[in-house]
Amino acid sequence: MRDEATSPASHVALLRGLNVGGKNVLPMPKLAALFEEAGCADVRTYIQSGNVLFRAPKTVVRRLPQVILARIGERHGLRVPVILRTATELRGVAASNPFLATGADPGQLYVAFLEDAPGAAAAGLDPGRSPPDAFAVRGREVYLSLPNGVARTKITNDYLDRTLGTRSTVRNWRTVLRLAGLVEK
Numbered sequence: 001m002r003d004e005a006t007s008p009a010s011h012v013a014l015l016r017g018l019n020v021g022g023k024n025v026l027p028m029p030k031l032a033a034l035f036e037e038a039g040c041a042d043v044r045t046y047i048q049s050g051n052v053l054f055r056a057p058k059t060v061v062r063r064l065p066q067v068i069l070a071r072i073g074e075r076h077g078l079r080v081p082v083i084l085r086t087a088t089e090l091r092g093v094a095a096s097n098p099f100l101a102t103g104a105d106p107g108q109l110y111v112a113f114l115e116d117a118p119g120a121a122a123a124g125l126d127p128g129r130s131p132p133d134a135f136a137v138r139g140r141e142v143y144l145s146l147p148n149g150v151a152r153t154k155i156t157n158d159y160l161d162r163t164l165g166t167r168s169t170v171r172n173w174r175t176v177l178r179l180a181g182l183v184e185k
Contacts, residue, residue: 008041008042008055008056008057009055009056009057009058009061009086009087010053010054010055010086010087010183011053011054011055011056011061011084011085011086011087011183012051012052012053012054012084012085012087012090012179012183013035013050013051013052013054013064013065013068013082013083013084014050014051014082014083014084014085014113014169014171015031015050015051015052015068015072015080015081015082015083015169016050016080016081016083016157016167016168016169017050017080017169018031018048018049018050018078018080024078024080026050026072026076026078028045028048030075030076031045031050031052031072032044032045032052034068034071034072034075035052035054035064035068037071038060038064038067038068038071039056039057039060040054040055040056040060040064041054041055041056042054042055044182046175046178046179046182047175050080050169051171051175051179053179053182053183061084064082064084065081065082065083065084065115068082069081069082081115081167081168081169083113083114083115083167083168083169085113087183090176090179090180090183091180091183093111093113093141093176093180094176094177094180096138096143097109097111097143097173098136098138098143099134099136099143099145102145104145105147106173106174107172107173107174108145108146108147108149109143109144109145109146109172109173110143110144110146110150110170110171110172110173111141111142111143111144111170111171111173111176112141112142112144112155112157112160112168112169112170113140113141113168113169113170113171114140114141114142114160114164114166114167114168115140115166115167115168116140116165116166117139117140118137118164118165118166121163121164121165122137122164124163124164125137125142125160125163125164129154129155129159130153130154130155132147132148133145133146133147133148133153133154133155135155142155142160142168144170150170150172157169157170
């Protein structure tokens, strides 16, 4: 029987705001090295925007967001949220998009990954905030349908963080599916 606390499991880390529009520049090899130093194995990144796939035991994962946040701050002067999902959780996200059943264009779909489940705070989200945009809160994810694009929506990370009392980072649907496929390997 394997020890869950010390046996490595597959995860993905989603960091917000790296290498977007020339801001918060952090080369992916340097980011991967930070994860390796923190005790992660099989570390690899996907595209240049803060997606890190890795294996680590629960003992490492428990402290990982704080460790990575601190090291990025110390070494690179950046403060970016680090949100984790297990391989199983990410596959669940990829399989549960409620907008796919409505025939929404996958190119207009996004997922906001939340650090914590919003609980009752989810009721504070305004469905009329950014028409024709729509959202659905499912656990620690907010599924987004953004027909006018992510650049024009008023359902931003800032709005979600403030309203839900947690931190978020958004990925487009194509990236969510790609990460779900990569994290399995």
